[in-house]
Amino acid sequence: MTGMRAVAEAAVQVLAARAAPHRDDPAAEMAAMWRTTGEQGWHLLAVPEGDGGMGGDLADLADVVRAISAAGLSAPLPELHTGVFGTLAAGRDPAAALAGRIGVALPRGAEVAVPWGRHLDAAVVAGTTVACADLRPAVNLAHEPVDTLARPAPDDGPDPAGTRWRLLHAARLVGAAEGAARRTAAYAATREQFGRPIARFQAVAALVAEAHAQTVLAAAALDAALAAADDGAVTVPAVLATAARAAGVVARCAHQVHGAIGITRELGLERLTRRLWAWRDLPTEHELEDGIGRVVRAGGEALAWSAGPEIDVRSGG
Numbered sequence: 561m562t563g564m565r566a567v568a569e570a571a572v573q574v575l576a577a578r579a580a581p582h583r584d585d586p587a588a589e590m591a592a593m594w595r596t597t598g599e600q601g602w603h604l605l606a607v608p609e610g611d612g613g614m615g616g617d618l619a620d621l622a623d624v625v626r627a628i629s630a631a632g633l634s635a636p637l638p639e640l641h642t643g644v645f646g647t648l649a650a651g652r653d654p655a656a657a658l659a660g661r662i663g664v665a666l667p668r669g670a671e672v673a674v675p676w677g678r679h680l681d682a683a684v685v686a687g688t689t690v691a692c693a694d695l696r697p698a699v700n701l702a703h704e705p706v707d708t709l710a711r712p713a714p715d716d717g718p719d720p721a722g723t724r725w726r727l728l729h730a731a732r733l734v735g736a737a738e739g740a741a742r743r744t745a746a747y748a749a750t751r752e753q754f755g756r757p758i759a760r761f762q763a764v765a766a767l768v769a770e771a772h773a774q775t776v777l778a779a780a781a782l783d784a785a786l787a788a789a790d791d792g793a794v795t796v797p798a799v800l801a802t803a804a805r806a807a808g809v810v811a812r813c814a815h816q817v818h819g820a821i822g823i824t825r826e827l828g829l830e831r832l833t834r835r836l837w838a839w840r841d842l843p844t845e846h847e848l849e850d851g852i853g854r855v856v857r858a859g860g861e862a863l864a865w866s867a868g869p870e871i872d873v874r875s876g877g
Contacts, residue, residue, distance in 0.1 A: 568626075587703070624637065661679065661681045672690070678695060731782055804845040
């Protein structure tokens with residue numbers, strides 16, 4: 561734990577220093593985040609030593625992802641790690657997997673979303689590697705590149721890389737929610753109205769408590785999934801859906817407590833809430849819950865509570 565805390569703190573310090581000169585130029589900031597993450601190699605933390613990684617586990621990497629997002633920073637750790645994991649799972653040579661600029665592709669209807677795609681050579685989806693050529697450029701609310709491939713995804717099949725990305729993306733959401741909730745509680749404790757901190761007003765205290773409760777719920781779901789090493793098609797969507805729903809609640813509560821857009825920008829809150837809103841949309845909790853609902857319809861409620869990797873949420877059975 562102490563070692564991971566040191567790695568996480570170092571990652572936050574390095575990324576914050578690289579981001580600082582570009583606060584008024586989001587595109588330059590994201591390019592710097594991409595370069596720095598690749599140079600530092602934090603995404604190799606959960607790759608076995610025999611494959612050229614650092615020999616940690618997924619929970620170690622999730623801790624680093626949480627710390628970075630809690631600081632209101634963007635970093636493509638989940639994407640770069642997933643690219644390496646996916647290519648290794650496909651039997652590629654470890655040296656080639658580590659040397660390539662490979663990320664993850666996420667089917668969304670008729671298109672395929674590729675986070676940080678403009679920086680990638682290829683992306684993995686459903687056990688297949690697709691070239692990142694002819695991308696349609698786009699950015700999310702946090703100014704991060706989320707480009708799209710205007711072509712169908714490969715046929716549905718096991719997608720261990722996508723599953724791993726979803727867990728790390730949940731960690732990203734949990735971290736940002738924790739950062740926003742902590743910042744909101746601190747602001748409420750120090751901001752005074754009518755001669756006393758606003759945290760002493762019942763309505764404000766309720767918002768602070770609600771934000772905290774949501775972060776605890778999402779963090780507990782994530783920690784349980786990581787501890788159980790359950791990559792089932794019900795567990796992982798449920799964890800991500802929980803984190804996405806919590807993100808929306810925390811962002812709402814944070815802005816209500818701060819009370820003005822100018823204040824949130826001045827205090828840095830908007831860097832957290834922009835990310836919460838952007839990250840909760842890839843995918844949304846409604847998309848995830850729809851898949852879980854198909855499992856329930858196909859196998860009944862008891863199956864939904866105990867479903868494992870053999871249940872494919874996308875096909876409903």
